[in-house]
Amino acid sequence: MSFRVRPVTADDFGAIYEMAKLTGGGFTNLPPDRATLVQKIARSDKGFSRAEDSQSDDLYMFVLEDPKASVIRGTCQVFGQVGVRQPFYSYHLSTLTQTSPELGKTFRNQTLTLTTDLEGSSEVGGLFLHPNARAGGLGSLLARSRYLFIKSHRARFGDRVLAELRGVMDEAGNAPFWDGLAGRFFDMTFPEADEFNAVHGTQFIADLMPKTPIYVSLLSESARAVMGLPHPTGRAALRMLEEEGFSFDRYIDIFDGGPTVTAHIDDLRTIDESDEETIVEISEGGKTKMLLAHGQLKDFKACFGMVKRAGRKGICIDAEAAELLGVKEGDTVLAVKR
Template identity: 65%
Template structure:
């Protein structure tokens, strides 16, 4: 394949913006706001350049590049640790059981409680693939490349990784969950609130959202029905996350009610199964397809390629993949079965 994942650069802004315009809204990490995306690329550049080996408020943006044409066909992001410079809010679904002796009945009420439980976690997000490229495993390449980057730079990430999935909304971009809850306190439509959040952060949530638990029975059925449900276009992404070991533990996004899933960093499937292997030479184009990653920070690159393990545990890789990654015999790379 002629595609590779590489670290984003400031001159990717135009392609980054073009991808954002295709999302249809609701992607907090990929808003169609040019100035915000420019800030993201600047923040990513700072993250890749930061010295030290500890978790921080870093953002790493990656691009899916067609090597032969230079066209950018997808993007994804990794956050070092959420909640380090501002609160990271989620709603936690829980059940409150109460008994009435007089009525002889037990009542179980589900509630939503504003929480910052997930602060300090790393986050994977912002994954978007051009609609014309949704075949051939490119979405999987984008998704799994993030875990290889995390493994390469493990001290920079927390012990838990989370992913927020976009919730259910109508064709106009309105969220029934937001309309039933957030809209009542902010006087904003969901698109307005989502754009404000992408540009200014979530401090306004702390300022205006109620701190007391919300009884779900007080919400309309249209809102209750979408709590914890991903947008139809996000079901494949949820499946990929579940295959990596992510689980939904009753946390939801405060804006659209979509599920927030989590996994222990060192138990993510790709993190566990990827091995550091030395390149012994080329193999033509034989062997099973593997996913490989090389380089650190700005020089990170990942791609698919045919590779064969030798009897002594080294790798023979097809020349095309070696060229795309800028590696050669004697180099060590991360490799995992596709």
């Protein structure tokens, strides 16, 4: 497999912009807006260039590249700390139980509360695969490479990590959850609000949304039906996140009602099961396919490789993986089973 994951550069703008136009809306971290994407790439470069090894509001943006064919077929992002520049809002879904002795009845009402509980967390997001590359495990390569980057730069990330999944929308790009709740407080359609949020952030939500809990029973049936559900195209991504160790803790997106899943970073499967290995031989490799990563910050690269154990001294990897990673015998890599 000739694909690898590496940090984005300014030269990748054209490919990033073309993929952004394919997202279909509701993809806040990858808006089809030229100026915003230029700013994101510049912010990513700043994050990769920062020398101090500590947690901050960095953005690290990556691309999935076939260097031999000179094509980009995917992208993903990691945020060092959310809620630094602007509050990070979520709705938390909880249950309020009330009992009336006179009626002899107990009522359990679900409520949505606007919270900033997840501030300070790190975030993985912005994962998008080109339609022509949604096979062969490339989604797994792109997604899991982020966790190896986190492990390689652990001091730059928090104890908790989150991922927001796009919620349910119709073919016209309208979101039932927005129409049933937030849309009633804003003179904006969901596509308009989504575009504004991608460019300007969520401060307008804080300015105009009610701060009191909202009874779910007062929402429209269509809004209630999609709370906490991912967009159909995001179901595979949710499964990958759950396999990694993320879980739904009843936080949902304030715009489209999609689920926000969380995990403790050090408990993530890729981070927990990966080990640093020394390359003692580069040849045909072995029969075990593994995810490999090498390099720090701007020099970080990840790819799949064929690996076999070479005694206690280290591992043997195939020549193509070595070329993709830019490694030689004696170098070390992070390795984890696919």
